[in-house]
Amino acid sequence: MSTLGPGTTLVARYRLAEPVPTDLVGVESWAAHDVVLDRPVQVNVVRGHAAPAALDAARRAALVSDHRLTRVLDVGAQDGVSYVVSERSRGLSLTQLVDASHVTPDQARSIVGEVATALDVARRRGVHHLALRPEAVRIDGTQVLVTGLGLDAGVAGTDGGSADATSRRDAVALVALLYYLLTTRWGGSSLDVPWIDPSAPRPLPAVRTDGIPADPPSDTPADLASLCRTTLATDSSDGPRTPGDVVASLEPWSTVEAAVPPTVEEPVKAPVRQSIRGGAGARPTTGRIHRAGSVALGGAAAAAGAGAAAPGTPGHGAPGHGAPGHDAGAAPADGWPTAPQPPVPPAPASLPPTFAPGGTPAATGATAPVRTSAVPPAASPAPAWSAGTPVPGAPVRTSATAPRPAAVSGSGGAPVAAAAAAGGGSSSGARKNTIDPTWITLAIVGLIVLVGLVWALANAFSGFEPALKSDAGQAQAEQPADDAAPAPETTASAAPTPTPTPEVRPEIASGEQLDPIGQSNGDTEGEHPEAVDLAIDGQPETFWYTRTYATPEFGGLKDGVGYAIELEQKAPVTTIILDTNNTGGTVEVRATSADKPTDGTVLASAPLADETELTFEATEGTSFVLWFSELPVTADGSNRVELNEILIS
Structure with a gap:
């Protein structure tokens, strides 16, 4: 392969x-x-x-x-x-x-x-x-x-x-x-x-x-x-x-929080037929690990197959199903419908004789026992009818675990039920005091439906009665309620409910590195503009960084560098959190634009740390500038800014 x-x-x-x-x-x-x-x-x-x-x-x-x-x-x-x-x-x-x-x-x-x-x-x-x-x-x-x-x-x-x-x-x-x-x-x-x-x-x-x-x-x-x-x-x-x-x-530690929804296992699929069929030989040994589960499965399957094929083993299904003279899904001779049944292997020759549709044994002999199943079928399509079954209308249930003993007359040994069906004498069998509950159930259901129908009709037409009776006292009692009905409309029209103003949350649209002094001196390289988006990509393992300078004061070359934050729309901002790889230095926040990075009031300032939180009074704007007036130090001692992520709220 x-x-x-x-x-x-x-x-x-x-x-x-x-x-x-x-x-x-x-x-x-x-x-x-x-x-x-x-x-x-x-x-x-x-x-x-x-x-x-x-x-x-x-x-x-x-x-x-x-x-x-x-x-x-x-x-x-x-x-x-x-x-x-x-x-x-x-x-x-x-x-x-x-x-x-x-x-x-x-x-x-x-x-x-x-x-x-x-x-x-x-x-x-x-x-x-x-x-x-x-x-x-x-x-x-x-x-x-x-x-x-x-x-x-x-x-x-x-x-x-x-x-x-x-x-x-x-x-x-x-x-x-x-x-x-x-x-x-x-x-x-x-x-x-x-x-x-x-x-x-x-x-x-x-x-x-x-x-x-x-x-x-x-x-x-x-x-x-x-x-x-x-x-x-x-x-x-x-x-x-x-x-x-x-x-x-x-240790000790708490239960792991469900940061990830649990995986839902795929539904169990229908078994797939193997490509290796009987007679093709066993699968070659590959040196793989054999587990007890698979061995047990094979053993159970083999045992089930052996049990199904053993002579004299009770069949698995409705009595008579698949026997000569019967078609799967066909109605019995008495006219009762049965559900279509899946095909099953024909019964072995050693099983007891089966019965033809007319109710007579396929082969002559003594009283034919009723076929039973050691394991009840998943769904029984209809009661089993044997040679001595009475006329339809009151089927007699048989045990799924043992054959029912046949009642024999005192003279010839023929089943009494068969004699009764042929018009013979009375029987003391299983139908002696049997009562069919079908008609009782139908009568109760019909009575319930009739009562429900009467109740529904009474309530359906009760709403068409006049609201004011002929009695003057009742009319006066009901009049105030009618007069007071329009009151809610007057109140609603006089004081409409104000529509709430949707809350606008700040969302970062883009970022920009700022090096105005370098640009004014002809330095167009900037502060790594190719890495600007790494500070707002949602991945703290990546970062935007400035060039490395000899001193925290930019080696005397400039007064500072910056990072401009552009928002999706104008929104109030109260907190900016910086995730960095730095310590020391100074960062300032201003509500200004990229073309004027040092204009406006300083909203907050602080030295840099692993997580620097800058909090200030709510200020609405579409752009804010982070201005680094003094460089921080990285873990290896370099003078540069490493800004992992910017969070704004």
Whole structure:
């Protein structure tokens, strides 16, 4: 099998539906359906020299079971195609989560705590992830899922090593995940590796000073900040040694908040007929993992088939269905209609004799027993009629578990019911005191309908009676109510309800870098105009930045630079929040335009920090200017502005 596509069935079991994105080089992932167990799965086809190691690691990972881990279901190869089948990935990756929303320190603690717990379960079984990264962790509602256990390490070529070294590697990667959720930057081992697709999303590396990553935001709890600083320092041997140590450092934590709606599983599809038919031979052995579920299913099916074909086993369906002389869906001889029935295999020759439509046995003999079913059918189309059944009108129900004993006359042994139907003597059988409740039910229903009809007619015509009676007292009593009726209209017309004015919220339309002094001196390069939109793109891992200067005073070349914010429409603004990579310096907010950046009143000013909040009295406008009169310092000591995101309200 050289090519794969939608509709391809792998090993006569896994039907491929559509490709699934993956950041692994040499791996092709598909959303698929297991036609044997009728469930959704994910098929990961591994190509290249890493395939043997990936399959071997995945087989060991199949022994690990935890609700936080996507379980490995099957591993094998066919016609040169190596594959690993796992539970289907759900929810959003941490990369997508960070892009879509701000993760609080409490959420970060909970997410990483759940991941660490799952990896500690795997560690106790001798399995390590060794390729942990934001794309390997997903959030589905309140559930945290770790993907790629075994497979990713095999593709990356990191599978192996001493237990201490591999446990330490997972522990450091867990702290790197924590740092990523807090800062949107990656503080672990570089992700610029050959086994990760270069086009896949990857976070920016952490900014370091003397090998120590920059501190997380100021609202980060001290224990989390210390854990990141100690563990992620370059060449550090401090910090947790195993995922269990990470759990101990983070607990207790709360339930993960439902930042992502839970995935709704696809509806169960109808079973698909296998392409391998009887007589074609069994499917060849592929070395795949066989699970108890599939074996049990096959055994149950075989047992059911054997039971259906065993001689003397009661049939499954209405008595007489499929017997000679009967057509499926045809009305019985007495005229009662029956629902069409699906075809069933003909009864074995050893079953008891069946009955013809006229009510006589197909073969002569003694009293014919009534056929019963060990398992009641899903829907019984009509009562079963045997040779001795009385005339229609009062059918007699028979037990589904045992044949009804036949009443025999004292003379010849013929059924008494048959004699009664032929006009014989009286019978002491099952119809002796039977009462048909149909007519009683119809009478009750008819009475109810009649009473309802009378009540409806009485209420329908009651509204046409005159409002004023002939009695003078009643007329005087009703007159004030009629006179007062127009009062609400007079009040409504006199005081109409004012239409509420819709609230206008400020929304950023565009941004512009400002370097008026440089332009006046002939410098047309500006302050990185190509990166202006990165400050308003909703992704805090990207940023607009100025040029780097020798001193915070712009090296004496200019008095300042700015960033102009244009709104969609005129709106009141009270707060501007700046997400930066800086400390120090000075930023001012003015309600002015880009062509006059230093005009107008300074609404607020403050030194820059990781999160700088500028609050002022409500001011309406269509444009505001951020003016940097003194440059801040970045984590590496450079004099420049790095503006991740601008939020306005």
